[in-house]
Amino acid sequence: MSGAVGAVGAVYDRGYRPYDGPRRGRGGTVAALFVASIRRALGIRRSWRQKVFPWVLLAIVTVPAVVNVGIGYVTRDTPAEGFSFITYREYVGVSSALLLFVALTAPDVVCPDRRHRVLSLIFARPLVGHDYVLAKVGAVTTIVFGFSILPQVVLFVGQMLVSDGALDYLRDNAEVLWQVPVAAGLLAVYYATIGVVVASLTSRRIVAGVALLALALVPSVVTGAVIANDADESSPVAVLDLLSLPLHLRDVVFLGHVDPDSPLGGVSAGGLMAAGMYTLVLVAAVAILLLRYREPDA
Amino acid sequence: MARVDTPSFVADGLTKLFPGGTTALDGLTVAVPRGSVGLVGANGAGKTTLFRLLLGLIGPTNGSVEVCGMAVATDPIGVRRRLGFMPEHDCLPPDQTAADVVATFGELSGLPPRAARQRASDVLDLVGLDEARFRSMAGFSTGMRQRTKLAQALVADPELVLLDEPTAGLDPIGREEMLALVERLGTFGISVVLATHLLDDVQSVCDHVVMIDGGRLVLSGPTEKLLERAGTVRLDVGGRSEDLGRALRHRGLTTEVLEDGTAEVTADGQDIDDVLDIVRDTVADLGLPLHSLSTGYASLDEVFLSQASGR
Numbered sequence: 001m002s003g004a005v006g007a008v009g010a011v012y013d014r015g016y017r018p019y020d021g022p023r024r025g026r027g028g029t030v031a032a033l034f035v036a037s038i039r040r041a042l043g044i045r046r047s048w049r050q051k052v053f054p055w056v057l058l059a060i061v062t063v064p065a066v067v068n069v070g071i072g073y074v075t076r077d078t079p080a081e082g083f084s085f086i087t088y089r090e091y092v093g094v095s096s097a098l099l100l101f102v103a104l105t106a107p108d109v110v111c112p113d114r115r116h117r118v119l120s121l122i123f124a125r126p127l128v129g130h131d132y133v134l135a136k137v138g139a140v141t142t143i144v145f146g147f148s149i150l151p152q153v154v155l156f157v158g159q160m161l162v163s164d165g166a167l168d169y170l171r172d173n174a175e176v177l178w179q180v181p182v183a184a185g186l187l188a189v190y191y192a193t194i195g196v197v198v199a200s201l202t203s204r205r206i207v208a209g210v211a212l213l214a215l216a217l218v219p220s221v222v223t224g225a226v227i228a229n230d231a232d233e234s235s236p237v238a239v240l241d242l243l244s245l246p247l248h249l250r251d252v253v254f255l256g257h258v259d260p261d262s263p264l265g266g267v268s269a270g271g272l273m274a275a276g277m278y279t280l281v282l283v284a285a286v287a288i289l290l291l292r293y294r295e296p297d298a
Numbered sequence: 299m300a301r302v303d304t305p306s307f308v309a310d311g312l313t314k315l316f317p318g319g320t321t322a323l324d325g326l327t328v329a330v331p332r333g334s335v336g337l338v339g340a341n342g343a344g345k346t347t348l349f350r351l352l353l354g355l356i357g358p359t360n361g362s363v364e365v366c367g368m369a370v371a372t373d374p375i376g377v378r379r380r381l382g383f384m385p386e387h388d389c390l391p392p393d394q395t396a397a398d399v400v401a402t403f404g405e406l407s408g409l410p411p412r413a414a415r416q417r418a419s420d421v422l423d424l425v426g427l428d429e430a431r432f433r434s435m436a437g438f439s440t441g442m443r444q445r446t447k448l449a450q451a452l453v454a455d456p457e458l459v460l461l462d463e464p465t466a467g468l469d470p471i472g473r474e475e476m477l478a479l480v481e482r483l484g485t486f487g488i489s490v491v492l493a494t495h496l497l498d499d500v501q502s503v504c505d506h507v508v509m510i511d512g513g514r515l516v517l518s519g520p521t522e523k524l525l526e527r528a529g530t531v532r533l534d535v536g537g538r539s540e541d542l543g544r545a546l547r548h549r550g551l552t553t554e555v556l557e558d559g560t561a562e563v564t565a566d567g568q569d570i571d572d573v574l575d576i577v578r579d580t581v582a583d584l585g586l587p588l589h590s591l592s593t594g595y596a597s598l599d600e601v602f603l604s605q606a607s608g609r
Contacts, residue, residue, distance in 0.1 A: 015486075016420075016424055016482075016486040017420060018455050018486070018487065019409070019413065019417060019454070019455035021409075021410070021413050022410060022413075023379070023408040023409065023454075024408045024409070024410060025408070026375060028405075028408060028410075029405075029406050029407070032402070032406050032411075033406060035405075036402045036405070036406075045394070045395075046393060046394070047393070050393075112391055112393075116388070116389065116390065116391050116392065117385075117387055117388065117389040118389055118390070118391055120355075120383075120385050120387070120389050121383070121385070121389050121403060121450060122406065123353075124353050124355070124378060124381065124382075124383035124385075125378060125403065125407050126375045126376075126407065126408060127375070127406070128374075128375070
């Protein structure tokens with residue numbers, strides 16, 4: 001006989017333990033929804049298939065920075081030193097490629113809540129409609145901003161390191177340190193808000209994605225055709241190009257005025273018109289979102 | 299035991315009209331005590347609308363409602379901090395694990411992230427999903443999904459949980475297990491309002507019943523009392539049931555002479571003890587022999603049918 005004689009097994013019913021620890025306020029609830037949405041968009045705690053797209057896209061948008069830095073390294077101490085095939089301002093424009101990312105991410109963050117009727121559980125929590133809107137728009141904006149900024153950081157740090165004097169490069173390009181975040185922020189808020197508002201109107205991700213691309217591309221093509229007929233290829237109609245609208249503001253941030261070569265270049269007060277239209281679009285989008293989630297369980 | 303002595307909820311003239319003229323609730327006035335309460339009524343009686351009003355997701359057209367002593371109209375957020383809610387419909391994202399979903403809802407209820415994960419683990423263990431909690435919910439059975447829904451309602455340790463048809467779609471064993479879980483909640487100090495049209499569920503786990511029909515209150519009271527009030531008294535008075543019946547009808551009691559010659563007296567909403575007193579006095583007054591006497595309790599189905607048909 002072993003020493004286990006007399007020992008008996010025990011089944012423990014751990015029962016229920018009340019929670020008496022700290023509780024976060026409404027801000028904490030919004031933050032939790034924000035973080036959960038970011039995790040979902042990046043595929044964290046989801047299957048590998050959901051992880052592939054965001055990280056591959058981040059890699060793709062970083063390629064121009066890596067190539068530019070590589071060229072800078074190869075051409076150092078040569079007559080071609082200082083060659084750069086992409087500027088910081090142009091690189092912010094790469095963010096418009098992130099529209100494709102938004103077309104996939106915003107519906108993925110918003111549509112399943114309605115499709116799987118998770119909204120009824122979310123709004124049974126201590127939050128209201130505009131908390132939900134803030135968390136969702138904030139999450140998509142943060143991701144788009146991050147995906148816009150990271151390649152720029154790679155570009156800036158890389159250029160600085162391959163330059164003759166890192167400190168000199170930093171001093172000569174110091175204004176970029178505020179211009180890039182401001183311009184990228186303007187684009188991120190714009191695309192994210194439009195993406196979330198389109199996604200909020202349907203429970204089907206594919207419909208939302210296609211609708212968002214159509215909303216961006218159709219006006220772009222139409223305004224492009226209208227402007228092409230104009231003698232100086234410049235017209236106020238360009239502000240209706242929803243895809244390019246924030247790029248005019250980017251130009252204002254970097255240049256102090258709209259790009260003279262852009263379709264708004266020959267339009268007087270083109271920058272103001274772009275800013276007005278940008279604000280109008282955002283206000284309309286937020287109004288739709290607040291209305292959409294005013295009675296969330298409906 | 300309930301944690302505090304305010305009622306679970308108090309509705310005062312609660313009315314909800316939806317656009318198109320549908321009246322979901324029509325002047326509902328009721329005070330529902332702590333403990334396990336069954337909210338019963340046919341489909342479309344207004345149970346789900348009442349839950350949405352309790353959660354502050356929609357506002358009443360008229361009247362007011364307090365939950366856990368707090369006015370929903372003035373502090374819906376505060377009310378929701380005290381509530382857990384398990385909807386009737388499917389509401390779980392299929393591409394996530396139960397542990398992630400329940401922890402996320404814990405955070406959304408105000409728990410810090412680490413506490414939310416710990417609580418999620420605990421409540422999933424409690425509802426019997428300890429092994430399955432890290433599996434994607436896409437492969438969950440109906441029973442597992444119902445348990446996950448219950449877990450998310452409990453994760454933030456609510457004062458009161460609103461359960462909307464928690465046994466819907468479950469097989470008999472799953473139903474028994476779910477009811478056992480619901481019954482245990484009372485021992486944890488969590489009050490329960492269980493909305494269902496399955497009266498057997500309420501009869502087995504609830505100590506108070508609120509019946510609504512067409513958005514109106516039919517009756518409200520302790521389950522045992524309600525069953526007694528729809529009960530019957532059956533007695534054999536040696537073939538003189540007709541005489542007894544006349545006398546009892548005169549005293550306001552419905553009495554029927556059965557084929558075997560015995561008399562059956564229906565409580566008709568009166569306390570069964572009062573009915574027995576009247577029967578005893580009547581038998582004595584008439585000098586009838588009393589060969590046998592027995593009482594029978596009704597089921598909630600019978601109570602509901604008698605009340606609904608009497609309206």
